[in-house]
Amino acid sequence: MSLAVVALSGGMDSCVAASIAKNEGYKLALLHADYGQLTEARERRAFDELADHFDVPSHKRLVVPLQALKLIGGSSLTTASIPMENGNIDRDNLPNTYVPFRNAHLLATCVSWAEVIGAGEIFVGFVEHDSSGYPDCGVAFVKAFETVANIGTGINTNVAIKAPLIDMTKAEIIIAGMSLGAPLHLTWSCYKSETIPCGQCDSCLLRLRGFEQAGYIDPITAK
Amino acid sequence: MSLAVVALSGGMDSCVAASIAKNEGYKLALLHADYGQLTEARERRAFDELADHFDVPSHKRLVVPLQALKLIGGSSLTTASIPMENGNIDRDNLPNTYVPFRNAHLLATCVSWAEVIGAGEIFVGFVEHDSSGYPDCGVAFVKAFETVANIGTGINTNVAIKAPLIDMTKAEIIIAGMSLGAPLHLTWSCYKSETIPCGQCDSCLLRLRGFEQAGYIDPITAK
Numbered sequence: 001m002s003l004a005v006v007a008l009s010g011g012m013d014s015c016v017a018a019s020i021a022k023n024e025g026y027k028l029a030l031l032h033a034d035y036g037q038l039t040e041a042r043e044r045r046a047f048d049e050l051a052d053h054f055d056v057p058s059h060k061r062l063v064v065p066l067q068a069l070k071l072i073g074g075s076s077l078t079t080a081s082i083p084m085e086n087g088n089i090d091r092d093n094l095p096n097t098y099v100p101f102r103n104a105h106l107l108a109t110c111v112s113w114a115e116v117i118g119a120g121e122i123f124v125g126f127v128e129h130d131s132s133g134y135p136d137c138g139v140a141f142v143k144a145f146e147t148v149a150n151i152g153t154g155i156n157t158n159v160a161i162k163a164p165l166i167d168m169t170k171a172e173i174i175i176a177g178m179s180l181g182a183p184l185h186l187t188w189s190c191y192k193s194e195t196i197p198c199g200q201c202d203s204c205l206l207r208l209r210g211f212e213q214a215g216y217i218d219p220i221t222a223k
Numbered sequence: 224m225s226l227a228v229v230a231l232s233g234g235m236d237s238c239v240a241a242s243i244a245k246n247e248g249y250k251l252a253l254l255h256a257d258y259g260q261l262t263e264a265r266e267r268r269a270f271d272e273l274a275d276h277f278d279v280p281s282h283k284r285l286v287v288p289l290q291a292l293k294l295i296g297g298s299s300l301t302t303a304s305i306p307m308e309n310g311n312i313d314r315d316n317l318p319n320t321y322v323p324f325r326n327a328h329l330l331a332t333c334v335s336w337a338e339v340i341g342a343g344e345i346f347v348g349f350v351e352h353d354s355s356g357y358p359d360c361g362v363a364f365v366k367a368f369e370t371v372a373n374i375g376t377g378i379n380t381n382v383a384i385k386a387p388l389i390d391m392t393k394a395e396i397i398i399a400g401m402s403l404g405a406p407l408h409l410t411w412s413c414y415k416s417e418t419i420p421c422g423q424c425d426s427c428l429l430r431l432r433g434f435e436q437a438g439y440i441d442p443i444t445a446k
Contacts, residue, residue: 062295064290064291064294065290065291067288067290068287068288068289068331068332068335068336069335072335073339074335074339094378100334100339100376100377101334101335101338101372102335103375104327104331104334104335104375105328105332105335108327109328111324111327112291112292112297112323112325112327113291115297115324116296116297135374135375135376135377136376138374141374141375144370144371145371148364148367148371149324151359151363151367152326152358152359152367152368153359154317154321154323
């Protein structure tokens with residue numbers, strides 16, 4: 001069995017990406033980034049519960065602080081004094097929940113870990129279109145980062161970065177997750193709250209619309 | 224005056240890169256990474272003294288912990304239980320001082336900061352040939368990362384990554400630094416010691432050979 005690093009935030013998309021990797025026969029190494037997001041405690045709980053669900057041993061779980069992102073700020077996700085804009089998933093401009101270049105830090109961490117543990121694949125749950133429009137989530141970004149990864153690591157390290165959801169809608173992701181038995185009931189998406197999803201932020205709006213379009217009840221609000 | 228982020232380790236190369244940026248008329252924003260390297264305390268002192276020398280105000284100095292690299296390990300620079308190989312600057316293989324994909328973490332941090340503070344240039348002291356042969360120091364890596372940076376940030380962010388020393392020999396770097404009045408006496412290069420340079424590690428060997436070839440006395444050993 002080949003080893004794959006999966007970037008697992010605790011949200012729905014990365015949970016489905018992990019389920020896809022598992023379904024493709026990979027042994028999972030799960031990486032969670034703490035970049036100072038305001039709901040990190042709840043996301044970390046989701047990560048732990050997902051890692052238990054996927055039966056990943058502790059030495060194949062890695063929680064990394066990306067303190068640079070917190071220190072640099074510039075986002076309502078990391079800086080409490082920047083008020084989060086109301087959710088608006090049809091906007092054209094970049095919402096202030098954008099964390100500047102976050103996914104480059106995340107992917108750099110995945111690549112370093114993959115190099116050390118000998119994983120040939122990295123799975124991420126990035127979504128390009130049915131999303132908040134962050135520039136570090138698209139196909140072009142992933143491809144360009146894969147090039148950087150293969151130039152910037154040792155000659156024996158070859159990594160493929162797989163983003164199996166990147167062209168899907170949220171509804172398609174939910175349907176794919178349901179068909180694989182992905183543990184969506186353990187995930188957390190809300191940007192604002194750590195108890196009951198606010199239902200108002202971009203992340204809640206995308207999740208709500210996705211479940212509605214997919215024709216399923218969201219297990220975390222059904223409880 | 225345009226603003227440039229300079230990645231400043233405290234070593235000689237990044238000091239000369241900072242001097243070049245200053246000489247080109249940029250206002251400097253200095254970034255130092257603490258990635259758990261064993262000699263960080265000494266490098267940090269060098270960073271502080273260099274930042275004072277360049278008269279950079281405190282809000283334009285950023286020290287970031289890159290804890291992921293320490294947690295992931297895989298290098299004798301960050302993991303005390305991996306014995307450092309003897310210096311050998313003519314070897315063909317990758318020395319165990321290579322920190323897996325470190326410079327991607329460093330550049331990602333520079334790009335995030337540049338995006339938030341509105342800097343259009345990033346200066347690094349990477350050296351491709353007259354070096355230990357790390358894969359994340361070459362022209363191809365820098366160019367590929369610049370592409371990633373411009374894809375993965377907001378539409379109004381454009382960053383150029385400048386590596387003015389990348390094709391130079393160490394002797395040429397020293398000569399360039401001397402001609403610009405770069406404060407080489409404040410820099411620190413040794414990988415092993417924080418008091419007197421060991422003279423044996425790759426970094427010392429490269430520095431010693433550089434000064435010899437340049438025909439100068441190294442101010443840190445001359446004391």
